[in-house]
Amino acid sequence: MWIKELSSPPHGTAAAPGVAARRSGLFLSAGFATGGLAASLLAEWAPYPMVTAYVPHLVLSAVARLAARHRVGTAVAGMAAVAVGLLVAAFAAAHADPVYGLVAAALIGAGYGLCVTYGLTEVALLAPPGALARLTSRFWVLAYLGFFAPYGFTLLNGPFDPAAIFLAAAGLAAVTGIGVTLAGSRAAE
Template sequence: MPLSHTPTVQVSAAATAARAPRHWLRAGWLMTASGWSANQYSSLLGAYRAHLGLTAATTTALFAIYVVGLIPGLLVGGPLADRHGRRRVALTALGISALATCLLMAGPAAPALLWPGRFLTGVGAGTLLTAGSVWIKELSTPPYGTAPSPGAAARRSGLFLSAGFATGGLAASLIAQWAPHPMVLAYVPHLVLVAAAALSAGRAPETAPPRTPDPTVPAHHTPALPTHRTPALPTHRTQFRRLVVPVAPWVFAAPAIAFAVLPGLVDTRLHGWQTVYAGIITAVTPGAGLLVAPLARRLSARHRLATAATGLLVAAVGLLVGALAVAHAQPAVALLAAALLGVGYGLCVAYGLTEVAALAPPHHLARLTARFWAVCYLGFCTPYVVTVLGGAFAPSTILIGLAVVALLTLAALLRPGVRSSV
């Protein structure tokens, strides 16, 4: 009898391990759709100026209004995901994202629709980021998945997001460069991705923990608690402010500068190829963030602050290289700067998601994740700040100033009071 029972148990365990990863993969496409929706517009800034006659200030303001919609989406999405479940909120947000893309497609015929289109893009992306990233993290850990740690599980949503950032902008720019009706057809791939993501995520299980303890629910239905650094609520709020908030704005400040600032300042020699060049930058930047994922894991294992410190340092170097590229109008040097800024983005987002997963109790995970993304997306206002300051300072000077701010953030993170609390 033991001889026949043991292989059955082994096969069953192997089958469970094989099935578990598919759950987070199914939900992961939601994050890719979110990143795609955010970045498909970024590579079309020059095309909007050329085809619709929009000014640089208008296109930059449209870039920033995304954040105006995103912040409330993030802040509301967290409590909604805790109350109504990850899947329902994520799929609703996906529908809002699709509606926003349809409004952007109508923009060439009615430019006023670009404003609500960008605003709703932010609302959908913000809500999706909160519910989706928490859902993926929970689907990656027992009883649903086999991720080795909460930090590793949390970083998966950042990888899917980066994939959307990298491919969305490049695809939109290539379509806008060579296809007819570029301001319409450039958005079609996102609608296809939304449909595929909805079909995929609809088969993933709900993971939201019950709001009140229920003794009739088996223990294996409750997602596992983090095994380290799970402090009481006041402590996790304090550590969030000290360790995460200073770094979070740089998560998107770095790529936003690469997407929305550098191309327009160095592409004067690229006659007829400006849109493709912008698309390449939108692919290179998050692509570099994807490639440093193994480095982020190694740095995190070495020291809790190492990932953030390295990310801020690389972002500062990227800004300095960007200043050099702008001063001499060198597109190739700007690509190098974009890659460095992408590395900074990848390390900072991995650090932030890891810290949030470690700090938050399960019943507050969605809310704390929402706060993290809300602070991150403040960085998307950086291009507008650069445009405003451009009336008084040279662009290269502004970039050098931002590099100094990044280094000051690094110094604040590493000051003795913060390091002693780690």
């Protein structure tokens, strides 16, 4: 929907019918290509290529089903993935193990993706007609502020042990997930 709004006047210059649909198709194709690229890279360099190559597709299928059935479930799964990823990051920091660091990065990235999916879905549901692009841009501004987290972790690295910082962040992610669950169950009543 936001591609259509951004492609049409007054936000975009595409006056010809079908431009928004073609642009949406392009982004969808790019998404499909990214999945194939991830699977081929795993098949080439990861252990057990006949198994690991299918992991991204299985995960995305599970996420799609979750998102279709339970909007709040998407956010809760995202916060759970972030919390587990931060716990793995704490282990990686405590043991200086880069393999666990990569696993942590994948988990945190997956959680981020789920949380963004939830956030954009909620923005689309809350936006009044004609305000979707404006509210979506505000959402992205707030989401991009999260990219300052590594800088904050670096500032805290002097007085605190890195593993302790990751553990505290995991606790915050868990508390946020619980809060979203409670708010979602109240809204469902």
